[in-house]
Amino acid sequence: MTHASHHFTLADIARHLDVDFEGDAEQPIRGLATLKEAASDQVAFLANRAYLKDLATTQAAAVLLHPEHGKNCPVPRLEMANPYLGYAKLSQLFDPLPARDITGIHPTAVVAKSVVMGEGVSVQAHAVIEAGVMLGERVVVGAGSVIGADSVIGDETRLHANVTVSHGIVVGKRVILQSGCVIGGDGFGFAHDGAGWHKIAQLGGVVLGDDVEVGSCSSIDRGALGDTVIGNDVKIDSQVQIAHNVSIGDHSALAGCVGIAGSTKVGKHCMLGGGVGLSGHLTICDGVQVTGMSLVTNSIHEPGVYSSGTGAMHNTQWRKNAVRFKQLDEIAKRLSRLEKSYRSE
Known part of the structure; x- marks a missing residue:
């Protein structure tokens, strides 16, 4: 159940979603909740048929649902072809996080004199921003975060607490970096002389496109020579490892614990399920979906759904x-x- 100080009316909600509704336009709406838990001042949504059983007894002020379920709704309804998308849009209205942002630099932050900041920047406690960094407008740098020298952070990007952006990194607009992620750590590069390992300096960087999200404790390594490149609107879950010189196309999504080895190229609109592993130097074309825990060792040149391994069974x-x-x-x-x-x- 969500709780927020934001107050809207049912008419406000319908206007935000650009949908019609029947009911009291002035009905106060103070949050979102599930069909089963919603109170009389909250909006619920039905996006999965598994929860259809809860529709008849919901106490919600209104329900966001597909038109095919409208006739079964006992309360005012907001009909959309994609109710889950509607839920996503409403969730932004009730998110309390932006309200806590305070512009300016906290006295405990360490900011180099050469840093260039746009309007409305917030630098929170104990953050460190090194020389030559450029921060766009309304950037939020969370407590304890570090931005290395000469990196560029685009407008309205948010670094949550304890994010590390290494030196020479380019981050686009409206990017979200969750706590503990590391952007631009050294790639795994070593040469063996028969007796031991010799480190290869990683001379490239990382480029993140606009509207990217990187989950907590995920790592995107800097390139060995060229850059590691993450396209626009790519969504990366927690505890994902992206090695040096990987490229990921626009609008792709990677679930938790995906691992991608060096120099592999993933196309646009790809989806990699939890625990998927991609070997190095592969090419994955646009429109590929790889199901959870699969290992991909050869390039994929045709779009579609791919799987490997066997499902769980009795020992x-x-x-x-x-x-x-x-x-x-x-x-x-x-x-x-x-x-x-x-x-x-």
Whole structure:
């Protein structure tokens, strides 16, 4: 259940969504909630048929839903073809975070004299901003965050607490960097001389496009020579690892614990499920969806849905199958011999 100090009327909500409604235009709306938990001054939404059972008994002031469910709604309804998108738009109205922003530089922040700031910037406690940094208008630098030398941060971008943006990084407009993420750490580059490892200096940077979000404790490594590039409107979940010189196309989304090895190129409008791994130096074309926990070791040149591995099963069955997996090569050879023998008869 959401709680916020924002007060709107039902008419305000409908106007914001550009939809018609039936009911009391002056009905106060003070938040959002689920169908089951909504109070008489909250808006609920129905975007998943699994929750249709809660519609008949909801106490919400109004429900945001698809027109096909409108006749079953016992309270005022806000009909949209994509109710989940409507919920996303309403959530922004009730988000209390922007109201807490205080423009200006906190006295405990350390900001180099050469830093250039646009209007309405907020630099919170104990942040560090190094020489040559450029901050656009209404940028928020959260408490304890660090921005390395010569980086550029676009308008209306927000760094939550304890974000690290390394030196020479370019971050676009309206980007959200969640706590603990690291943008521009060294890529994993080492040369082996037969006895030990020699570090390769990572000389590239990272470029994040506009409207990107990076989840908490995710890492996007700087390039070895060229830049690691994240396109516009890319959404990256928590605990994702993106290695040096990876590129990700516009509007792609990566769920938690995705790992992408160096120099792999992911196209536009791709979706990688939780725990997906991509090997290095691959090309993934536009419009590819890879389901959770899959390992991709070859390039993908046709859009579609791809999977690897096997789903969970009872351990007894899995152990039997594991034995059979080891026998597949011999079974294939035996089948080939039988086919040759059959054709020769």
